[in-house]
Amino acid sequence: MSDIQDPLRREIIAEIYRRADELGWDGLSISERSTWYNQWVDDDQIGGVLTRYMPRERARLWIKDVPMKHYNRARSGIGPYASLIRNPLPGAAQISQLAFGREWVVVEGTLQEKPNRCHLASGAEYLQMIWGTSRNLQSLIWAGLNARVDGGPTPVLVVTTRQGERLSEGEQARHQRLGELAGLEVRHVTTRATRGPSNRAAGG
Structure with a gap:
């Protein structure tokens, strides 16, 4: 992900967080989350951009291990992606x-x-x-x-x-x-x- 400009990277993460909020991420099962990871990789706004810089499987792993690993901490106002959350939890x-x-x-x-x-x-x-x-x-x-x-x-x-x-x-x-x-x-x-x-x- 080093080849992608930081503004574009943050734009992708913000879009992932917006969709996770809409889905009620905390209430999804592991299998439901896995399904959404796959759908996001296939989506033009997310995977369509990521796969210009990395293989599809790596893009899926990146979504899981970078933005979504930080998701709940970001919602609590903690970490590098806190400013990308639209509906934060109380800090x-x-x-x-x-x-x-x-x-x-x-x-x-x-x-x-x-x-x-x-x-x-x-x-x-x-x-x-x-x-x-x-x-x-x-x-x-x-x-x-x-x-x-x-x-x-x-x-x-x-x-x-x-x-x-x-x-x-x-x-x-x-x-x-x-x-x-x-x-x-x-x-x-x-x-x-x-x-x-x-x-x-x-x-x-």
């Missing part, structure tokens, strides 16, 4: 307000990913917020355990659920119980996509 600043209140602010320079985490401050108090969806709970707990071992602000896990989805009371209670066993506080918040540019306080 760290918004999630921290939902989970802890408006008095807590993101400490500049502390945002990290895999999983998403950052330090928050409220006056002289600090904590580390580690957040993601319930399907990433294992990664959140592991990051929380490592944060405790490494020292620093107390880690708190925030499990996000998107508007229209629902975690049962039993599922939430299970998350709380797992957190208790790991010595970690777990909070739950419901988020929704927003229209307009990404929340830059959330990273990028």
